[in-house]
Amino acid sequence: MENLENRLWPKDxxxxxxxxxxxxxxVWIDKVIDIDWSHNDDYDEKWNPDEEKQNMVFNYVTKLECxxxxxxxxxxxxxxxxxxxxxxxxxLKTDYENAMQxxxxxxxxxxxxxxxxxxxxxxxxxxxTALIVTVLGSILWLTKYFLKPMLGETTFxxxxxxxxxxxGALLSVIMRLGKTNLNxxxxxxxxxxxxxxxxxxxxxxxxxxxxxVKLQLLVPIFSNINNTQVAMVLAGVIAGASERWVPxxxxxxxxxxxxxxxx
Numbered sequence: 001m002e003n004l005e006n007r008l009w010p011k012d013x014x015x016x017x018x019x020x021x022x023x024x025x026x027v028w029i030d031k032v033i034d035i036d037w038s039h040n041d042d043y044d045e046k047w048n049p050d051e052e053k054q055n056m057v058f059n060y061v062t063k064l065e066c067x068x069x070x071x072x073x074x075x076x077x078x079x080x081x082x083x084x085x086x087x088x089x090x091x092l093k094t095d096y097e098n099a100m101q102x103x104x105x106x107x108x109x110x111x112x113x114x115x116x117x118x119x120x121x122x123x124x125x126x127x128x129t130a131l132i133v134t135v136l137g138s139i140l141w142l143t144k145y146f147l148k149p150m151l152g153e154t155t156f157x158x159x160x161x162x163x164x165x166x167x168g169a170l171l172s173v174i175m176r177l178g179k180t181n182l183n184x185x186x187x188x189x190x191x192x193x194x195x196x197x198x199x200x201x202x203x204x205x206x207x208x209x210x211x212x213v214k215l216q217l218l219v220p221i222f223s224n225i226n227n228t229q230v231a232m233v234l235a236g237v238i239a240g241a242s243e244r245w246v247p248x249x250x251x252x253x254x255x256x257x258x259x260x261x262x263x
């Protein structure tokens with residue numbers, strides 16, 4: 001936001017969207033989607049502004065303009081800046097209470113749009129990674145008669161369980177997406193890395209749990225399944241969907257190890 005006091009009004013080609021104009025002041029959105037405003041020497045005499053209250057509103061809207069929004073569509077950015085512009089208009093008209101309310105509405109609007117974009121980034125990364133792993137798992141299964149003798153039955157089904165763990169992890173992401181704390185200021189890349197790593201973590205967890213099932217080290221409920229391979233795959237899906245299963249298993253093993261060493 002720029003105060004162009006005592007400067008000429010902007011040229012038409014400098015204005016992307018005109019928010020408001022009077023003989024004393026003008027508020028507009030420029031071509032780079034920034035809010036600008038200007039007033040002439042007659043403004044103070046006509047409106048008699050309260051400098052302290054005005055500065056409070058201007059400080060608030062300046063903070064709003066620092067909220068990241070370049071990643072959003074032009075239409076959303078203009079709507080956001082229009083709301084800020086309306087807050088400035090009310091502020092220049094000395095309607096400070098409504099100016100602050102409009103500024104808060106603008107903050108709520110851009111926060112919701114940013115959160116939606118964050119969830120979209122995260123879901124794209126998670127879904128894309130899960131799709132790649134699932135395709136690899138499908139190829140592995142379709143070539144089982146060739147690969148299983150080469151890899152060995154245990155290794156083969158551990159890999160299958162790992163690929164199924166990606167689906168479990170994706171299910172977990174989808175179910176918790178609305179509750180996940182995401183920060184759009186972190187940028188698109190970090191959202192993609194975090195979303196992808198969540199799926200990879202699900203794959204690794206699935207392999208660990210499937211191996212434990214194979215070795216009959218935990219989860220007595222799986223002992224009721226006659227087919228060990230089916231139990232491994234099922235455990236892999238559940239392990240991928242559960243973020244606490246493997247950490248709790250590691251903590252349990254660590255506790256037992258410490259207790260044995262202290263005896």
